[in-house]
Amino acid sequence: xxxxxxxxxxxxxSIVLPIACFITYGIAVSKKxxxxxxxxxxxxxxxxxxxxxxxxxxxAYALLALFTVYIRYKQTQTIYDAPGARYIRHTNVIALVCCxxxxxxxxxxxxxxxxxAFFVHCGGAFVAFTFGMFYSWIQTGLSYKMAAIxxxxxxxxxxxxxxxxxxxxxFIFYTIKVxxxxxxxxxxxxxPATSSEWALAFSVSFFFATYIPEFxxxxxxxxxxxRSTPITTGETDKSPDLISRKQLDEEENDHRIFHESRQLExx
Numbered sequence: 001x002x003x004x005x006x007x008x009x010x011x012x013x014s015i016v017l018p019i020a021c022f023i024t025y026g027i028a029v030s031k032k033x034x035x036x037x038x039x040x041x042x043x044x045x046x047x048x049x050x051x052x053x054x055x056x057x058x059x060a061y062a063l064l065a066l067f068t069v070y071i072r073y074k075q076t077q078t079i080y081d082a083p084g085a086r087y088i089r090h091t092n093v094i095a096l097v098c099c100x101x102x103x104x105x106x107x108x109x110x111x112x113x114x115x116x117a118f119f120v121h122c123g124g125a126f127v128a129f130t131f132g133m134f135y136s137w138i139q140t141g142l143s144y145k146m147a148a149i150x151x152x153x154x155x156x157x158x159x160x161x162x163x164x165x166x167x168x169x170x171f172i173f174y175t176i177k178v179x180x181x182x183x184x185x186x187x188x189x190x191x192p193a194t195s196s197e198w199a200l201a202f203s204v205s206f207f208f209a210t211y212i213p214e215f216x217x218x219x220x221x222x223x224x225x226x227r228s229t230p231i232t233t234g235e236t237d238k239s240p241d242l243i244s245r246k247q248l249d250e251e252e253n254d255h256r257i258f259h260e261s262r263q264l265e266x267x
Contacts, residue, residue: 095135129200
């Protein structure tokens with residue numbers, strides 16, 4: 001059975017977003033669609049041709065991050081399956097839900113340009129940032145509870161905490177600067193607002209890279225789905241797995257009948 005190195009998923013998830021931003025930024029600047037100063041990330045998804053690459057790469061980032069988060073969820077669920085670890089299991093589910101909501105916001109940002117639906121796009125960005133930060137904080141708290149996981153160390157846990165603190169600071173700073181620039185038309189706040197948005201997005205994506213040492217301890221295998229009943233097509237299904245299953249059921253039934261008949265024999 002094919003095995004995949006689990007650490008590749010957080011590695012790719014942590015670098016795809018910066019790559020997407022810098023590539024689309026380079027194209028947009030070369031086409032003179034944006035100013036060479038740091039634009040808002042959303043500005044890179046307005047004009048072709050960079051808008052198409054923007055959507056593709058951001059959707060790829062969401063998919064890779066989804067795989068990473070689900071693997072982390074299954075890892076925690078598998079290790080902490082004891083009755084005494086109910087708090088960790090429940091918190092693990094909450095973290096998974098938060099990240100799924102965040103991915104929904106990323107999909108909105110990737111596929112709905114803000115010049116076509118401004119409030120929908122901004123709402124998606126807000127959801128992506130806030131629930132992404134919630135996920136980071138929850139996982140950081142769990143990591144201090146799960147210090148026994150192979151590959152984990154104090155440096156990784158402290159790095160996650162530092163990333164969470166920086167995300168909270170950047171989000172507050174970004175919100176204030178955007179508000180001043182948009183509502184009060186303070187031009188001096190434009191570059192601080194855009195640069196803090198880039199730094200916030202990169203810090204959220206880089207959080208996945210902290211899983212790499214822990215994910216190096218195991219592999220993942222593709223899911224295999226077995227068909228338990230034949231599909232009705234008007235013809236007899238002759239697949240070997242179904243025939244062997246049917247024969248096994250018949251033999252088990254015959255064995256049961258034999259034992260029941262022996263019990264009814266007179267002494």
